Amino acid sequence: MMSKKMLDALNEQIALELSSAYLYLAxxxxxxxxxxxxxxxxxxxxxxxxxxxxxxxxxxxADRGGRVTLEAIPKPQTDFGSPADIFKAVLEHERKVTASIHRLYELALAEKDYATQAHLQWFITEQVEEEKNAEGILRQIQAMEGKAHLMLMLDRHLGARKAD
Ligand SMILES: [Fe+2]
Ligand SMILES: [Fe+2]
Incomplete structure (x- = not known):
């Protein structure tokens, strides 16, 4: 069983991941x-x-015998601006998530919660990918600003993304 502090922080991270999902869907x-x-x-x-x-x-x-408590998910915006603005917002959001994962890890260290530290390793590695992907697409968009045919090529390329 983990500490109450650790449980609360993990529940908050669940809400942050699900609100990220909702943001990207918007x-x-x-x-x-x-x-x-x-x-x-x-x-x-x-x-x-x-x-x-x-x-x-x-x-x-659940595996650790904790009870998940779901928090409210904020209503996302409906207009995020241009594709460049959108990917700037994605990158900014992912940096915020990375900081949150790092805070969780620091808490797991302070609590001497070795199992949670091990579980969070995956998320730390994943955030490197997430920031790299968002930044890479943002740079591509910025490089083709005003060139509609290149934007359509990038659109086709992004359309080929497979779920991992
Ligand atoms: Fe995530
Ligand atoms: Fe993410």
Missing amino acids: MGAQLDDENLPGFAHWMKVQFQEETEHGMKLFDYV
Whole structure:
């Protein structure tokens, strides 16, 4: 059984992962509406991944004999601006999630909760990928600003993203 402090922090992280899923789904809705189906597809795959992150923590809490408490998920915006603005927001959001995972890890160290430390290792590694992906796509968009045909090529490329 983990400490109450650790349990509360894990429950908050579950809510953050599920609110990330909801945020990316809202971005996907805007991108579908703007006829960028590849970008929208990328967001829907991201929605699934974030849901899986939430569930990984959900199952972990249950495995440790803790009770999951679901928190409220904030209503996302409906307009996030241009594709460059959207990916700036994704990168900013992922940096916020990384900081939150790092705080969780620090708590697990302070609590001498070795099992939670081991479980969080996966998330620490995953956040490196998440930030790299968001930054990579943002840079591609910025490099092709104003070149519509290149944006359509990037849209096709993002449309080929497979769920891992
Ligand atoms: Fe995540
Ligand atoms: Fe993420």
